[in-house]
Amino acid sequence: MIPAEFDYAVAESVDDAIGLLAEGGDDARPLAGGHSLLPFMKLRFAAPSLLVDLRRVADLRGVQRDNGSWKIGAMTRHADLQGRADLGLLGASAGQIADQQVRNRGTIGGSLAHGDAAADLPAVLLALGGSVVVRGSSGEREIAAADLFEGYLTTAIAQGEVLTEVRVPALDGYGYGYEKFNRRSEDWAMVGVCALVKTAGGVCEDVRIGLTHMASVPLRATAVEEALRGQPLRAHRLGGAARHRGH
Numbered sequence: 001m002i003p004a005e006f007d008y009a010v011a012e013s014v015d016d017a018i019g020l021l022a023e024g025g026d027d028a029r030p031l032a033g034g035h036s037l038l039p040f041m042k043l044r045f046a047a048p049s050l051l052v053d054l055r056r057v058a059d060l061r062g063v064q065r066d067n068g069s070w071k072i073g074a075m076t077r078h079a080d081l082q083g084r085a086d087l088g089l090l091g092a093s094a095g096q097i098a099d100q101q102v103r104n105r106g107t108i109g110g111s112l113a114h115g116d117a118a119a120d121l122p123a124v125l126l127a128l129g130g131s132v133v134v135r136g137s138s139g140e141r142e143i144a145a146a147d148l149f150e151g152y153l154t155t156a157i158a159q160g161e162v163l164t165e166v167r168v169p170a171l172d173g174y175g176y177g178y179e180k181f182n183r184r185s186e187d188w189a190m191v192g193v194c195a196l197v198k199t200a201g202g203v204c205e206d207v208r209i210g211l212t213h214m215a216s217v218p219l220r221a222t223a224v225e226e227a228l229r230g231q232p233l234r235a236h237r238l239g240g241a242a243r244h245r246g247h
């Protein structure tokens with residue numbers, strides 16, 4: 001339970017963090033809330049040579065509405081999102097992450113960069129059709145949620161890049177829910193399902209469904225979505241749609 005030796009630096013800005021990561025080389029890693037990285041280091045699953053702490057970078061915190069979408073700084077904590085009705089599914093699912101202690105430290109950027117299929121926010125980002133903005137020494141790029149999660153604990157974020165912002169469409173007028181199945185309320189999801197539905201006159205205009213921990217990456221249940229889109233929302237139809245396999 002004792003991590004391997006590592007160096008530690010505090011970044012004062014995103015550019016500073018990028019510079020420190022570049023100097024630190026292949027084994028330098030950003031540190032956000034530390035609630036996934038530090039346990040991994042203690043178990044020796046990870047042994048970074050340098051941790052670049054992002055906690056002083058004020059630009060990486062905060063939630064902003066920009067017309068039809070939300071822009072959320074990577075260092076915004078789960079606690080800052082939980083229970084925010086204006087954030088819809090994101091606010092509701094953030095409140096289901098672990099317990100309050102974890103939510104007080106863990107960040108949205110850390111959760112998405114970690115890329116754990118058992119984490120709650122990756123499937124939510126996928127269902128929302130969101131994206132992340134990352135910046136490195138060769139510039140800035142935006143990665144769609146569908147391209148972000150490449151495998152178990154593996155994302156499209158390159159070594160030396162910093163996730164700066166999470167973007168999600170507001171999807172006003174959608175109903176939503178996140179059902180997390182676990183043995184104790186504060187545990188990781190054994191499995192989880194989130195859904196967003198827009199109806200008009202009892203007909204499903206649009207539906208988006210994300211699946212947590214049903215594979216090594218979060219999934220969109222696209223076959224179920226297709227079976228429901230444009231259909232009247234009746235119980236038997238929902239049951240039939242849920243039996244569709246594949247995505």
Ligand SMILES: Cc1cc2nc3c(=O)[nH]c(=O)nc-3n(C[C@H](O)[C@H](O)[C@H](O)COP(=O)(O)OP(=O)(O)OC[C@H]3O[C@@H](n4cnc5c(N)ncnc54)[C@H](O)[C@@H]3O)c2cc1C
Nearest residue numbers: 032033034035036037098106107110111113119120163188
């Ligand atoms: C007891 C416990 C229970 C938990 N239960 C749940 C749960 O039920 N659901 C759930 O979703 N999560 C759960 N978590 C995880 C928690 O949500 C973490 O906070 C989260 O996964 C990682 O966020 P962090 O800010 O702590 O990141 P860190 O641990 O600091 O970093 C995680 C990884 O992301 C990288 N990283 C972090 N920030 C950036 C960035 N801005 N740019 C590039 N790379 C970055 C780091 O280098 C590291 O590789 C739990 C954690 C604990 C300790």
